[in-house]
Every structure is written in structure tokens, then in C-alpha cells.
Amino acid sequence: TVSGDWSGAGGTFTSGANTVTFTDTGTQTLNAGGSSFNNISHTGSGTLQLSANPLTTIGTFTNSAGTFNANGQTHTVTGLSTVSGGVYQASTATQSFNGGLTVSGGTFTGSSGTLGINGNLLIGNGALFTVPSSDLLVSGTTTVGSGSSGDFTITGSAGTKQFTGLVTISSGATWNNSGNSTVTFRGGIINSGTFTSGSGIHTFDTNSQSLSGIFSIANVLVNGITLTNGNNLTISTNLSGTGSLTQANGSNLTISGTSSITSLNASNPGNTVFYNGTSQSVISTTYYNLTIDQLGGTTASLTGSTSVLATLTLNSGKLNTGANRLTMSSTASAIAGANASRYILGNLEWTLPPGANPNKKFEIGAAVYAPVTLISPSVTGSVTITANIQPGAAPNENTPVANASGIDQTKKADHYWVLSKSGAGTFTTDVAFDFSNTSNTGSTANYKISKYDPSPNFWTSVPSTVGGSVITTTGGLSSFSDFEIGESNASPAVSTDPNPVTVCVGGSATFTIVATGVPGVTYQWRKAGVDITGATSASYMINPVTAGDAANYDCVVTNINGTATSNIASLTVNPLPTLSGAVQSAPVCDGVGAIINLTGLVPGSTSTISYSINGVAQADVTGVVANGAGAGSFTTSNLSAINNGQ
Numbered sequence: 135t136v137s138g139d140w141s142g143a144g145g146t147f148t149s150g151a152n153t154v155t156f157t158d159t160g161t162q163t164l165n166a167g168g169s170s171f172n173n174i175s176h177t178g179s180g181t182l183q184l185s186a187n188p189l190t191t192i193g194t195f196t197n198s199a200g201t202f203n204a205n206g207q208t209h210t211v212t213g214l215s216t217v218s219g220g221v222y223q224a225s226t227a228t229q230s231f232n233g234g235l236t237v238s239g240g241t242f243t244g245s246s247g248t249l250g251i252n253g254n255l256l257i258g259n260g261a262l263f264t265v266p267s268s269d270l271l272v273s274g275t276t277t278v279g280s281g282s283s284g285d286f287t288i289t290g291s292a293g294t295k296q297f298t299g300l301v302t303i304s305s306g307a308t309w310n311n312s313g314n315s316t317v318t319f320r321g322g323i324i325n326s327g328t329f330t331s332g333s334g335i336h337t338f339d340t341n342s343q344s345l346s347g348i349f350s351i352a353n354v355l356v357n358g359i360t361l362t363n364g365n366n367l368t369i370s371t372n373l374s375g376t377g378s379l380t381q382a383n384g385s386n387l388t389i390s391g392t393s394s395i396t397s398l399n400a401s402n403p404g405n406t407v408f409y410n411g412t413s414q415s416v417i418s419t420t421y422y423n424l425t426i427d428q429l430g431g432t433t434a435s436l437t438g439s440t441s442v443l444a445t446l447t448l449n450s451g452k453l454n455t456g457a458n459r460l461t462m463s464s465t466a467s468a469i470a471g472a473n474a475s476r477y478i479l480g481n482l483e484w485t486l487p488p489g490a491n492p493n494k495k496f497e498i499g500a501a502v503y504a505p506v507t508l509i510s511p512s513v514t515g516s517v518t519i520t521a522n523i524q525p526g527a528a529p530n531e532n533t534p535v536a537n538a539s540g541i542d543q544t545k546k547a548d549h550y551w552v553l554s555k556s557g558a559g560t561f562t563t564d565v566a567f568d569f570s571n572t573s574n575t576g577s578t579a580n581y582k583i584s585k586y587d588p589s590p591n592f593w594t595s596v597p598s599t600v601g602g603s604v605i606t607t608t609g610g611l612s613s614f615s616d617f618e619i620g621e622s623n624a625s626p627a628v629s630t631d632p633n634p635v636t637v638c639v640g641g642s643a644t645f646t647i648v649a650t651g652v653p654g655v656t657y658q659w660r661k662a663g664v665d666i667t668g669a670t671s672a673s674y675m676i677n678p679v680t681a682g683d684a685a686n687y688d689c690v691v692t693n694i695n696g697t698a699t700s701n702i703a704s705l706t707v708n709p710l711p712t713l714s715g716a717v718q719s720a721p722v723c724d725g726v727g728a729i730i731n732l733t734g735l736v737p738g739s740t741s742t743i744s745y746s747i748n749g750v751a752q753a754d755v756t757g758v759v760a761n762g763a764g765a766g767s768f769t770t771s772n773l774s775a776i777n778n779g780q
Contacts, residue, residue, distance in 0.1 A: 137178075140166030143186065143448045153193070156182045159200075159628075164189065169469040173213075176202050178222070184209070191215075194233070197222050197240070200336070204229060204245075214253075216391055217242050217261070224249060234274060237261040239458075244268055246707040254299070257284045257307075267292035267313065270333045275299035279307025289313045291334065296320070298340075303327040303347075321362075325349060335774050344382075354379075356395060363387055381405035381422070393417050400424075401443060406536055409434055414454065416440065431475055442466050448497070455480030459520065462494075472497035472505070474571055485518045486511055486561065496521040502571040508563045509606065515559025519614070523551050528616040530586045530593075539593045539618045540694030545576025546620025553614035562610045567619055570603035576621040581605050582706055584694060586616040595622075595694050623652035625696040632689065632703035642677035647700050649691040655698075673738060681707050708736050727769040735760035748780040 135155045143165055153173035155586050156162050162178070163185040173193035174183045182202040188208035195215040202217075204225035213233040219240045227247045228577040234253025235242070242257075244265035252272035257263045269288025276297050278286045286309035286779035288295060291314050303309045306590030309325070311317065311332035320340040323329070335353040337747075339660045344362035352370045354361075356377035363381055368388040373379065378397035381387055384404035390411045398417045400407045406423035409416055412430060418438025423495035428451025435454045441461040448471040455461065461483040462469065469478075477499040484494045494508040500523050508519065528550040531539050545567040555561065569578070583596040583605060596617075597608045605619055638641045649655050650670070662685045667672070676683050684707040689700045722728050735741060735758075743755040752771060760766040 136162070139163045139165075141165045141185075142169045147171075149192070151193075157167075157328065159183075166190065172505045176200060179220075188227070204247075204641050232300040237263050244270065257286055258281045259306075261285070263287070264289055265295070266290035267315075269294045269296075271296050273298045275321065276301040277304065278302065279304035279310055282306040285307070285310060286310070288315045288317070288332070291315050294318070295297075300324065303329055310365075323347070323349070338375075356659055360399075369393075381407065384545050389414070410449075418458070421446075423447070425449060426451060426476075428452075433479065436460060437479075445470060449473050450476065452477055452499075453481050455482070457481075459483050460484060461518070469495065469497045472503070474503045477503045477505070481520055481522050483520045484508070486513045488513050488515060488559070494519070498523050498704065499571075500525050500549060502549070502573075504547075504549055504551070504570075504572055506553070507566040507567050507568075511561055511563035511568060513559055513561045516557035517554045517559040517561045519553060519561075520556070521551065523549050524550050528586060530616060532620070533586075534589070534592055535653050537623060538694070539583050539586070540595060540623050540653060541582070541618045541620040542576065542623045542652075543620075545768065546618065547572040547574050547581070550619075551617045551699070555614050560612065562612050564607045564610055565617075566604050566606040568604050569619060576760070578603065580621045581619050582622050583607060584618045585611075585614075586618075587613070587614075587625045593694050622695040623693075624650065625654045626651035626693055626698040628689075628691060628698050628700045632687065633703040633708070636702045636706040636708065637679050637707045639681055640678045642675060643679050643683070643705050644673055644675040645687055645689070645705075646673045647689045647691070648672070649689075649698065649700075651691065651693045651695065651698075653693050655691040655693050658692070660688050660690060661685050663688075676705070679705070679707055681709070683707055722773055724774050725771050725772050729767055730771050731765070731767045732758070732760075733763075733765045735766050737762050737764045741766070745770070747777060 135157055137158045146161055147169035149172040151172055153175055154171055155175040155177055157178040159178055159179045160180040162182050165185040166187050166189045170190040170192050174191050175196045177198050179200045179742045181203055184205045184207040187306045191211045194210045196211040196774040197220050197292035199220045201221040203223045206225045208227040211231040215231045215235045217237040217240050222242045225247050230250045232252040235251050236256040236717055237260050238258035241262040244314055245267045248269040250271045255272045255276040257278045262285045264287045281304050287310045295315050295317040298320045302324045305326040306487045307327035310330045314332035314334045316334045318337045322343030323345050329349055331351040333352045335355050336351050337355045338361045339357040340359045344364050345367055346364040348366045350368040353372045354369050355374035356379055356505045358377050360378045360380055363385045366386045371391040373393040373395050376396050379395055380399040381402055383402045386406050388408040393711045398419045401420040401422055407421055410427040413432040414434045415437050416434050418440050420441040422443045423445050424442050425447040427516050428434050431451045433452040433454050436458045439458045441463055443463050443465050445467055446469045459481045464485045464487040477497050482496050482498050491511045504523050506521050548574045581600055583598045584593050585596050586593050598605050621649045626649055628649045632645035632647050635643040656670055657670050659666045659674040684705055686702045686704050688702050691698050737760055739760050741758045743758050745752055755768045758766050758768050
């Protein structure tokens with residue numbers, strides 16, 4: 135027991151296995167003089183202050199009262215160091231606690247020198263541990279509090295703070311990085327008290343580890359390991375690193391700043407990841423629950439294709455997929471919270487399980503919110519449906535002809551919808567398109583749906599009904615493509631019908647129609663109501679005509695908006711006449727024509743007769759009328775004596 139000063143500068147002190155106890159109520163100085171102590175105990179209410187030389191304790195060190203002041207000297211303790219009362223004031227030199235450090239009461243105050251705790255650090259109820267801008271290296275576990283209080287505070291930003299073992303903040307205890315220091319953890323953290331991270335980077339490396347409890351950490355860096363969030367973690371500034379952050383079952387992760395970590399595993403049941411910053415980038419991964427809550431209604435963006443297993447919640451702002459896809463998996467339940475200011479910009483997918491499905495709503499928009507809903511889709515096999523919406527006219531509006539969709543471009547919704555299917559399965563569904571927020575022209579009550587398919591079908595009109603600002607297909611769809619919505623353009627109309635034709639066998643007959651429509655019409659001629667192969671232009675010619683061609687002909691004109699049929703035009707086919715004629719037997723005076731009597735004409739017909747005299751063609755005779763028996767006559771041109779016998 136020593137109540138005065140200790141000076142070992144003039145000799146050698148051999149401690150043996152004993153304990154040296156310092157008890158003075160005033161200030162005592164300790165100059166070890168190069169000697170080592172076995173155990174040191176400071177019980178006096180005064181100050182024990184090192185002087186001139188380092189202090190080495192090969193046993194234990196205890197400060198139960200008063201103040202121990204290292205006073206710029208190195209202090210090395212091989213056994214357990216305990217501060218059960220009073221104050222331990224570290225120095226600008228290294229303090230090495232090779233058997234661990236327990237601050238069960240009182241205060242431990244660091245200085246600029248390195249604090250090396252090669253063992254466990256325990257800060258008990260009511261105890262205070264303060265470290266400024268210096269290195270603090272703890273190789274074992276760190277425990278703050280024993281169930282009711284205890285305080286660990288970092289007051290400076292400089293120096294390395296490294297905790298190799300598990301860090302535990304007990305109920306009622308406080309961890310406060312008010313100095314905004316960088317801190318490295320290699321054994322994880324359990325927090326049942328209050329954890330204040332400051333703005334310093336918190337690095338998790340070397341060993342896979344976990345966070346248990348409620349944490350708000352400004353900057354998290356995970357390098358080369360997996361960090362598991364077991365409960366609630368808020369990262370206010372930055373999440374980064376080459377490692378992985380894993381969400382445990384039922385855990386919550388809130389990212390308020392930027393995030394560039396290599397891997398985020400957020401698929402475990404019941405966990406939720408919240409993005410509640412400004413114009414954030416959303417990590418590409420599979421989420422169980424994902425919540426978008428962008429400050430000021432800004433837009434978050436996917437960094438890659440992303441999936442949601444349960445619920446996507448839109449609390450504020452939009453989510454832009456860019457060229458990526460956001461997939462609601464077959465187990466997903468809903469997209470909650472969408473409205474005119476909260477929706478998906480880009481490609482949204484629903485993966486549909488086999489069988490009958492409930493309605494699946496695609497909460498999509500472009501310049502405006504314009505969702506589309508699958509009505510009770512029925513699925514066989516594997517089917518995923520992707521939907522997005524774009525402003526303007528569909529890109530194939532003029533394929534294969536101008537205004538091929540049949541939608542009047544001056545009377546329509548100013549967006550078009552694109553739906554597509556992937557997977558080997560099949561589906562049947564009706565689709566409801568909501569045009570409440572698009573800019574609409576014309577009469578919305580008269581809106582129709584046109585659907586584009588590749589060649590040879592191109593655009594087709596889809597049966598539908600309009601209810602308010604929603605138009606719904608009827609009859610079911612089993613394929614998807616581009617959809618335009620608006621009033622129909624002009625349906626086909628026949629302005630000039632074909633005329634009837636009468637012709638003899640071997641002649642030619644032509645029927646012609648004039649029709650209009652937008653888009654332009656196609657033509658199909660029919661004989662007795664049956665389509666004629668290849669007869670698909672505005673005129674139809676038969677050459678040569680046979681007796682079998684006699685029939686009623688009409689033409690059906692068509693565009694996407696409907697059809698029109700012309701009046702019937704008949705084709706009458708007469709047989710070729712079989713003529714017999716005789717020169718009258720009576721003499722003919724010079725200058726008078728001969729009467730030629732004909733038989734075999736078509737009864738009741740009017741014919742043109744071609745004849746010759748002595749092999750010389752004469753002028754045709756028109757208007758030769760046959761009687762009911764097919765007989766008729768005509769008079770030749772005037773004859774002369776030279777024609778006698780010809």
C-alpha cells in the first residue's frame with residue numbers, strides 16, 4: 135500500500151505476485167523507472183499520475199476511485215483492466231489492455247494516443263467511455279451497458295475505430311458517434327438501446343455479420359462479406375461496397391440517399407425495402423415488398439430489371455423502369471397506392487400463375503397515368519404479360535397503308551398502349567384501358583379499339599364497350615400487341631354500283647365499282663355470292679365469256695371499320711347466232727338493193743350484220759331486228775348489172 139509518490143528511477147523493483155495499492159487522497163506520482171508491476175490498484179480519492187517512464191502491469195489493473203492519469207506515458211496491462219469508479223485518463227501515448235477492459239463504473243476518457251484492447255471491452259451500467267480523435271482497436275467483443283444504462287461516445291473524427299468482435303448496446307445504453315468518425319465492424323452489432331451513427335462511414339468487412347435491432351446509419355460500406363439486417367436499418371446518405379446486404383425475414387430497410395452496393399438480397403419473406411429519398415436509383419434485385427416514397431414527388435429509376443414477390447407500394451413519386459422491366463411475380467398480391475401522380479413509367483410485367491386469376495392491374499403511365507387491367511385472365515402454362523404506354527400515334531399507324539388502324543387521328547386518346555406476352559403458355563382475357571387522364575378528342579362515348587398484329591393481319595378492330603373513361607374489350611383476347619383508342623374513321627361506302635352486261639359467248643364483260651373509306655378499302659368480287667379468287671380490284675373483267683359465266687355479280691368492299699356490298703349486276707350471255715340467208719329469187723333492177731332473209735338469230739335481238747359481195751366486205755348493217763322465231767332481214771347496198779350472179 136502506497137500513500138505517497140513512487141519513484142523507481144534509481145533501482146530495480148521486483149513485483150513478485152503482489153498487488154501495489156495507491157491510496158492517497160491527493161496527487162501521487164508513479165515513475166516505474168523501467169520496472170514492471172504485477173497488479174496495480176488505485177483506491178484513493180486523489181490522482182495517481184504517471185511520471186517520466188512507461189508503466190507495465192503484468193497482472194491486473196484496477197481504478198476504483200479517484201483519477202488515474204497516464205500523463206503522456208505508455209501504459210501496458212497484460213491482465214484485465216478494470217475501472218470500477220473514478221476516472222481513467224488516457225494519454226497521448228499508447229494504452230494497451232491485453233487482457234480486456236471493463237469500465238463497470240466511473241469514466242474512461244481517451245486521448246490522442248492509440249487505445250488497444252486485446253480482449254473484450256465492457257462498459258457497465260452508469261459508466262462512461264469516451265474516445266476522441268485517436269485509434270481504438272478492440273479485438274474481442276464490445277458491450278455497452280448491463281441492462282439499464284452505460285455510454286460509449288466518440289468525440290473526434292480522426293483515428294481508426296475498429297471492433298473485431300460482436301458489439302452489443304444493451305437496453306438503456308447509448309452509442310454516440312458525435313465526432314462523425316469512420317468506424318469498422320467485423321463481428322456485427324446488437325442494439326437494444328440508442329445507436330447514433332453520426333455522418334462517418336461505417337464499414338463492415340472481413341467476417342460475415344449481422345445487425346440486430348433498430349439502426350439509423352448515415353453511411354454504410356459493406357466490403358467482401360454479407361451483412362444481414364435482422365430488424366430495422368435506415369441508411370440516410372449512402373449504401374455502397376463490394377459485398378452484399380441481406381434482408382432477414384420480416385426486416386425493414388430504408389434507403390434515403392444513394393445506393394451502389396454490389397448485391398442486395400431482399401427476397402426473404404416479410405421483409406420490406408423503402409426508398410424515401412429524392413430521385414433515387416433503385417437497386418436491381420428481387421424484393422419481397424418494395425415501397426417507393428420519393429420526396430417532393432420526384433421519380434425513382436431502376437438500375438436493372440427488378441422483381442417483386444409480394445407487394446409494390448407507391449407512396450410518393452413515380453418509378454421509371456427505363457429500358458428495364460419491373461416484374462410482379464406469380465406470388466405478388468398487388469400494386470398499392472397508385473394514382474395520377476404515382477405510377478410506373480416504362481415496362482411493367484405481371485407473371486400469371488396457371489388457372490383462373492383475379493384481375494391484374496398495370497399501374498402504368500407516360501406523360502399521364504393511364505393504367506390497363508387484365509379482366510380475370512385464364513392461363514395455361516407459363517405466361518408473363520408486359521405493358522407500357524407511349525404518347526402519340528402507334529408506330530405502325532400507317533402500316534400497311536395510310537391510317538391503317540382505322541382510328542381517326544383527330545378523334546382519339548393521345549397515347550397508345552403496348553402489351554406483349556412471353557412464356558410458352560397460353561391465355562384468354564379481356565382488357566380494360568383507362569383513358570381518364572389522357573388528352574382525348576372526339577366523342578369518347580364512340581371510342582373503339584384497334585389492335586395491331588404483324589403481317590398478314592396488321593390492324594384489326596376489337597369488339598369493346600365504353601363505360602365512362604374506361605373502354606373494355608369483349609369476347610376475350612389471346613394475343614397482344616399495340617392498341618389505339620378513338621373514334622373510327624370512315625366506313626366503306628359504295629358510290630357507283632356496277633352495271634349489268636349482256637354479251638355473246640366469246641365476247642368480254644367488265645364490271646366496275648367506285649367505293650370510298652378510310653383507310654382505303656379492299657375489293658372482293660363475288661359470283662352468285664361466292665368469292666372469286668383473285669378478283670380484288672375496283673374492276674373485274676371476264677374475257678372470253680362462256681355460257682357458264684352468266685350469273686349475278688356483286689362486290690364487297692372492306693376496311694377495318696366495316697364492309698359495304700354493291701348492288702347486284704347481272705351478266706347475260708347469249709349464244710352466237712347461226713345464220714342462213716338467201717338472195718331473193720326475183721330479178722333486181724339495176725340500182726336497187728337485194729333483200730337478204732336471215733334465220734337463226736337470237737329471238738327478239740337486235741344485231742349488226744357484216745356481209746360481203748363477191749368477197750368484198752360491205753358496210754355493216756345495224757339495227758337488224760329478229761322476230762320471235764329468230765328470223766330477220768336486211769337490204770344490201772344498191773346493186774348494178776356487174777353484180778349479176780354474185
